[in-house]
Amino acid sequence: MDKAELAGALGSPAAFGQSQFAFVRGNAFEARVKADGGTELLRLLVERLGGGTEPPAAAVVPDLTAAGPEGRTARTALALREATAAGEWALLDHPMLVLEVAGSPAYLEPDAVVVHPDGTWTVVEIKSFPMVDGSADASKVGAAARQSAVYVLALERIAAVTEGAEVGHRVLLVCPKDFSNLPTASVVDVRKQRAVTDRQLTRLTRVEDIAAALPEGTTFDPGCSPEELGTAVEAVPAAYAPECLAACELAFHCRAKSRADGAVESLGRSVRGELGGLTTVAGVLAAAAGKEGDPADPTVAALRRAAALRAEALAGVSGGVPCH
Numbered sequence: 001m002d003k004a005e006l007a008g009a010l011g012s013p014a015a016f017g018q019s020q021f022a023f024v025r026g027n028a029f030e031a032r033v034k035a036d037g038g039t040e041l042l043r044l045l046v047e048r049l050g051g052g053t054e055p056p057a058a059a060v061v062p063d064l065t066a067a068g069p070e071g072r073t074a075r076t077a078l079a080l081r082e083a084t085a086a087g088e089w090a091l092l093d094h095p096m097l098v099l100e101v102a103g104s105p106a107y108l109e110p111d112a113v114v115v116h117p118d119g120t121w122t123v124v125e126i127k128s129f130p131m132v133d134g135s136a137d138a139s140k141v142g143a144a145a146r147q148s149a150v151y152v153l154a155l156e157r158i159a160a161v162t163e164g165a166e167v168g169h170r171v172l173l174v175c176p177k178d179f180s181n182l183p184t185a186s187v188v189d190v191r192k193q194r195a196v197t198d199r200q201l202t203r204l205t206r207v208e209d210i211a212a213a214l215p216e217g218t219t220f221d222p223g224c225s226p227e228e229l230g231t232a233v234e235a236v237p238a239a240y241a242p243e244c245l246a247a248c249e250l251a252f253h254c255r256a257k258s259r260a261d262g263a264v265e266s267l268g269r270s271v272r273g274e275l276g277g278l279t280t281v282a283g284v285l286a287a288a289a290g291k292e293g294d295p296a297d298p299t300v301a302a303l304r305r306a307a308a309l310r311a312e313a314l315a316g317v318s319g320g321v322p323c324h
């Protein structure tokens with residue numbers, strides 16, 4: 001389903017995605033990085049990944065156009081195999097990859113994949129956030145690493161059946177240098193993110209199993225009333241966390257639902273982790289106030305101690321009754 005459309009139909013449209021200005025600027029930067037057959041991109045790649053080789057004067061840029069995602073995926077796999085067999089530099093511009101997620105194909109489109117003459121395949125991500133003095137915002141680099149790790153996993157499926165191919169676990173992140181529009185790059189090792197994603201993928205419940213557990217006739221048709229859609233969405237368990245706001249179109253809907261339920265997840269995953277068996281904000285407040293909970297539980301004991309310290313501090317400041 002189209003989650004953005006569903007969010008709109010539920011009455012919680014997603015304020016999600018880049019502004020038009022940022023989108024155009026990002027596209028212009030990417031075009032600049034890939035201009036002249038990717039000469040600058042390959043120079044940065046050879047310079048950062050090392051290996052003592054000279055940057056190639058040119059690379060093959062295969063035509064990857066085909067009908068539909070399946071066609072583009074097949075075309076990409078063929079281009080990767082051909083370039084590897086030829087032992088030449090190749091730049092695949094916006095290839096299409098496929099990865100099975102929860103039993104269904106998910107199509108992925110990296111910014112570029114470079115095939116080295118030795119058969120190594122390197123994922124290239126081009127981002128429009130700046131790299132100042134050689135380093136960029138850690139959270140944005142982390143997000144790019146997680147994204148690239150998924151591409152690495154998808155490429156590994158093709159490499160497994162391609163003689164002489166190996167997928168590099170070091171990806172090239174290209175960003176504007178010091179707020180200019182000149183490209184610079186750094187190498188990001190995604191082995192950890194790759195392992196984590198791989199583990200998560202194997203543990204995901206299959207889409208068919210989730211669908212089979214839904215009540216008969218459940219539909220996410222955006223033409224239904226918000227009430228009907230709300231009931232349908234509620235039939236699928238969700239685990240809202242503030243991180244969803246940056247990644248999912250349904251975040252505003254799930255946040256409102258989570259807050260209405262008083263779920264501690266809405267305060268963040270780390271807070272959720274600290275609170276152990278306490279799952280609602282009301283339960284946490286009651287435990288802190290000594291009205292509920294086992295005093296032998298370390299979480300309850302810590303909450304009571306914190307509440308007592310807070311009351312003491314407030315009494316010291318105001319000389320009066322602590323406010324909650």
Ligand code: SF4
Pocket residue numbers: 238239240241244245248249250251252254255
């Ligand atoms: S819980 Fe998060 S990821 Fe799942 S549907 Fe809601 S907002 Fe999206």
